[in-house]
Structure formats: C-alpha cells, structure tokens
Amino acid sequence: METSKPHVGLLPLPGMGHLIPYLGLGKLFATHHNFKITIFLVSIDHSSQTESKTIISEMSNELCNIVQLPPVDITSLVDPNATIGVRLPVTMREIVPAFRSSIATIMPCPTVLITDIFGTDAFSVADEFDMLKYVFVSLHAWFLALTIYTPILDKEVKGEYVHQKEPLKIPGCASVRVEDLFDPLLDWTNQQYDEYMRAGIRLRMSDGVLVNSWEELQPKTFAALRDDKLLGCVLKSPVYPVGPVVTQSDDSSKSGLLFDWLNKQPNDSVVYVSFGSGATLSHEQMTELAFGLELSKQRFVWVVRAPTEKSGDKAYLKGRSGDENHDQFGYLPKGFMSRIQNVGFVISDWVSQVDILSHPSIGAFISHCGWNSTLESILNGVPIIAFPLFAEQKMNATMLTEEFGMAVRLEVLPSNKVVGREEIQNKVRKIMVDKEGHGIRDRVNELKYSAEKALCKGGSSYRALSELAKSFEARMQLQNE
Incomplete structure (x- = not known):
C-alpha cells in the first residue's frame, strides 16, 4: 500500500508579487516530493483578486488546489489613506476566521501551514488542527535579519532611526544605512511600525523559516541567522534557504x-x-x-x-x-x-x-x-x-x-x-x-551559475527543500500512528 504524502497549505499575502513565489514553492513541493498543495488566496481589494486570478490562469495550477477566501472588510479598522504596510497585516488578521472555516472543510487537513511574516495570526488555526507552522520569507536573508532584530533595535536605539548618524548594526550581518530603511521603520508613531515590529516578534513562533535565497548568495547572513551567539539566539527556529523560487519562462x-x-x-x-x-x-x-x-x-x-x-x-x-x-x-x-x-x-x-x-x-x-x-x-x-x-x-x-x-x-x-x-x-x-558594463555582466552571469547550481539535485537549495520534506513526512507519520 502506497504511503500518503503530506498536505501543505500555503497562505500568501495579496498581490501578484507575493503570490508568484508561493506558487513556485508549491510547485517545487508537488513536483519534487509529490506533496498535495493547497494555496489559499487572500484579496485586499477587487483589483488584487483579479490580479491573482490572472497570474494563476497564466501559470499551470494543475499541481495546486486553489481556494479563494472570501474578502474581508477592513474599512472600519484602518484609515482610508492607510499604506500597504498597514492594510496588508490588518487584512491577514481579519482573514483568520475565514481561513479556519476553510481548513475545517478540507479532508485530509493540511499537515503544514506556510505563510508570510504578516500571516502568523493563522498560527492559531495551525495549532488547533495540529499543523506544523512555517514562515516563507519571499525576500532575502538580510531582510529576515533586520525583521527579527528590529524589536531589539527598538529597545537599544535612542530616538527615531531617521535621526541616527550611524548605520543600524545587526550582529554578524551588513549594517543598514538610515537612507536605505523602508517606510515602516521611518516613523515610530505610525501603525505600520507597530505592525512590522509585531511581525518580527511573531515570526519566532514558527517551526522554521524558508527564505527565497540560496546559501552561496548570502553565506555570512545565513551563518549569523544560525549562530546562537549572533541572530540564532533571537530567531531560534531553523532557517532553510530554498531559492531562487521564481516563475519559469514558457517559450x-x-x-x-x-x-x-x-x-x-x-x-x-x-x-x-x-x-x-x-x-x-x-x-x-x-x-x-x-x-x-x-x-x-x-x-x-x-x-x-x-x-x-x-x-x-x-x-x-x-x-x-x-x-x-x-x-x-x-x-x-x-x-x-x-x-x-x-x-x-x-x-x-x-x-x-x-x-x-x-x-x-x-x-x-x-x-x-x-x-x-x-x-x-x-x-x-x-x-x-x-x-x-x-x-x-x-x-x-x-x-x-x-x-x-x-x-x-x-x-x-x-x-x-x-x-x-x-x-x-x-x-x-x-x-x-x-567597458565597466562588461564586468557587471560577467558578475551577474557568475550569480546565474550559482543560482542554477543551488537548485540542481545535490545543490544547497535542493538539499534544504529535501530536509524540509523529510520533517513534513515525519510529522505526518506521527499523526497517522
């Protein structure tokens, strides 16, 4: 009798830019490990719902089951002029009841939930249904490092970041210049700062973090994220570089x-x-x-x-x-x-x-x-x-x-x-x-080779995904005993 495979539920943020890597990740689990994949779509407005349907129709979704969650009304919860840094996390919090209702109807229930840094409120649903809880950071390791360290910087740095004369230091990683900070970190009085801080704290509740990068691209940062004397003592969860996860060209x-x-x-x-x-x-x-x-x-x-x-x-x-x-x-x-x-x-x-x-x-x-x-x-x-x-x-x-x-x-x-x-x-x-352009072109071709090598069988990202797959299978075996 053939052993059943884990069922992975993916809960990405609204928008094409967030959906693309989740579709790619789902396809990797489906094609490389024969897992069942369900992607739960969240809409922030009518246009994002239309956009999601467009990208799904453009990409073959035969390997993934798609569930469109009913839209939520956040107009009473956010200012009409609220930025995306506020609208996204509020939407993901409000979608939790609909997500729970959807999970309750799916048989067999997903073995694993993988969501974004702003989707961790759905961890309560994962706990209720005995699912593993993972976060997929569809960005890079440096972004992850800043995200988990921001709650510590909040206590260590005196005054607003924009008034600092020196870059923000992250243990074991490149420092972040003040002029490179993104909007949620520029104003401590804005709700999006609180939302980003909350994401950095809740991310640590996961069973592991997937990153859309690869070991050889950011070796110093990944080492810091695993080192208990550096960022490892903050994150504590294992980190899996599984990238680059992108859409493939269709000739x-x-x-x-x-x-x-x-x-x-x-x-x-x-x-x-x-x-x-x-x-x-x-x-x-x-x-x-x-x-x-x-x-x-x-x-x-x-x-x-x-x-x-x-x-x-x-x-x-x-x-x-x-x-x-x-x-x-x-x-x-x-x-x-x-x-x-x-x-x-x-x-x-x-x-x-x-x-x-x-x-x-x-x-x-x-x-x-x-x-x-x-x-x-x-x-x-x-x-x-x-x-x-x-x-x-x-x-x-x-x-x-x-x-x-x-x-x-x-x-x-x-x-x-x-x-x-x-x-x-x-x-x-x-x-x-x-002439300078020739050197830059040579360098990007070196990175291309590095990325392709990481994805190939035996490569670093291939191995990381296989390690994850084994942990998912081990959980399912425990559930079936």
Whole structure:
C-alpha cells in the first residue's frame, strides 16, 4: 500500500508579487516530493483578486488546489489613506476566521501551514488542527535579519532611526544605512511600525523559516541567522534557504508584436524597463525617464503605467496597466512615440516579465529592485540599473551594487527626488556601452551559475527543500500512528 504524502497549505499575502513565489514553492513541493498543495488566496481589494486570478490562469495550477477566501472588510479598522504596510497585516488578521472555516472543510487537513511574516495570526488555526507552522520569507536573508532584530533595535536605539548618524548594526550581518530603511521603520508613531515590529516578534513562533535565497548568495547572513551567539539566539527556529523560487519562462507564450520586435534585435542590445505590478512614477519622473531613454540611443522595451502624484508605499497598488482610457501613452512627452519608433517598444498591457528577461536580445534591466524581479534578472544573466521606489527596494539596491556587484545605482534615490534624464542616459550607457558594463555582466552571469547550481539535485537549495520534506513526512507519520 502506497504511503500518503503530506498536505501543505500555503497562505500568501495579496498581490501578484507575493503570490508568484508561493506558487513556485508549491510547485517545487508537488513536483519534487509529490506533496498535495493547497494555496489559499487572500484579496485586499477587487483589483488584487483579479490580479491573482490572472497570474494563476497564466501559470499551470494543475499541481495546486486553489481556494479563494472570501474578502474581508477592513474599512472600519484602518484609515482610508492607510499604506500597504498597514492594510496588508490588518487584512491577514481579519482573514483568520475565514481561513479556519476553510481548513475545517478540507479532508485530509493540511499537515503544514506556510505563510508570510504578516500571516502568523493563522498560527492559531495551525495549532488547533495540529499543523506544523512555517514562515516563507519571499525576500532575502538580510531582510529576515533586520525583521527579527528590529524589536531589539527598538529597545537599544535612542530616538527615531531617521535621526541616527550611524548605520543600524545587526550582529554578524551588513549594517543598514538610515537612507536605505523602508517606510515602516521611518516613523515610530505610525501603525505600520507597530505592525512590522509585531511581525518580527511573531515570526519566532514558527517551526522554521524558508527564505527565497540560496546559501552561496548570502553565506555570512545565513551563518549569523544560525549562530546562537549572533541572530540564532533571537530567531531560534531553523532557517532553510530554498531559492531562487521564481516563475519559469514558457517559450510557447513568446508570441505577438513585442516578441516579433525582440526577435529582430541583436543579442544583449535592448534595455528592459519595468517597475513591477504595483509601482507607479510621477508624471515628472516619467517624462525624465522617457527623455533619458531617448538620449541614450539604446534600444528599449518599456512597460508603462499611468503616472500618479503619490510616491513610495503610498503609490503601491494605486496605478496599474490597462487603464480605462485608451490613450495609454498620452502622458508621455509630445512626439516621443514617433521619435523612438525604430528603437523603442512601449506597452501598457500585462506581459510576462520572465519571458522578456529570458529573451536573448535583453541586455539590461531598469528595475525597482523588487526581489522577484531581481531573482528573475539573476537567473537570466541580466544586469540591473537600480531604480528603487518603496518597501525594502533601497536595501536591495544597495546589496545588488555593493555586495553582489551586478547593478549600477543612481546618484539620487528615486523615492526622494526626480532622477534627471542625463543621469538615466549615463547609467544606461554605462551598462550597455562602457567597458565597466562588461564586468557587471560577467558578475551577474557568475550569480546565474550559482543560482542554477543551488537548485540542481545535490545543490544547497535542493538539499534544504529535501530536509524540509523529510520533517513534513515525519510529522505526518506521527499523526497517522
């Protein structure tokens, strides 16, 4: 008689950027270990629900059971202008009753619950149904280190972080410069600071932490997270580097006008420009970017979204592609579209980013440095021009340039100031034309090889996932005895 396999329940945050790595993780457990996978979808608004359905329809979900949890109304709990740093954790707390009701109807019940740092309130449901409790940090080890150490910094650092003259020190890890801190840490009086602090404390209640990175990429940070004399005494739970977990390219989807155009371009000759599924630029910044691309005299593909007056976390999920007006490019400089018709391709519809990055014509990526985009860039050997906008992206940009050596960074932070056309022109040419760009391209190809090796059978991430799988199977065996 064949032994039954563990059932893993995944509870990601709302939004495409959070859902993609969870789908990838579920597929790894399903294909490598034949586990049953259920993904519980949470919506923060109608658009995020539509977005989730879009990405699921684009990706084969035959290996995963998808459960859409009923939406929750948080309007009475948060300010109408609350940032995503408040809306997400409040939504995840309020979804717990619906999650419990859903779990109660599933037979057999999941053996394991894996959720995000803001989803740990669902641990109460896991305890009730005798499930293992894990957190999947879909970002990197440095972010995890800062998250678990923030409650200690809160006690040690006198005064607001933004007023500190020295970087914030994390035992055994790179320090975090004040200018690289993300919004939840910038104002102690804001609710999102309390939410982030709470996440750092509750994360320690898990049976283990999965990280969307790999051992060889961040060896010093992973060592600190395991060392009882450093961060290990804070976290206490085992850490599993299982990345890079990303969407795989589907060659069958590489059709249409965009890919017809890309197919005609020389290898490594096109700059891809995109700022993720939720970010937007101001009208002034969009104008400078357009002129900067034009002045660089390099081929480019630009995924544009309607501009917004807000910036940073306040703009997240506020502007999207597929705007109601059909004059999608009316906000670009006058005459821009006609002037660049032979060298540029501008689109506003949703497009598979990994399919673009995997195309041989792509030679650089102007990116907001979201972690999904960064991993996709590494796996396709594409260097980055760092354009961080919100969340942990400033930390990411610093790490990509100073530690990994796979990116160039702008002289000013786009989240603080408009980046001028001359600087955009210079940075594009630095990667695409100047000699320095060759060294950066070599470095990202080294990281690509390292990532591929980690995922292969016998590699560090493959072994970490196998170790996890054995612990899940051991729990199920105990339950069946």
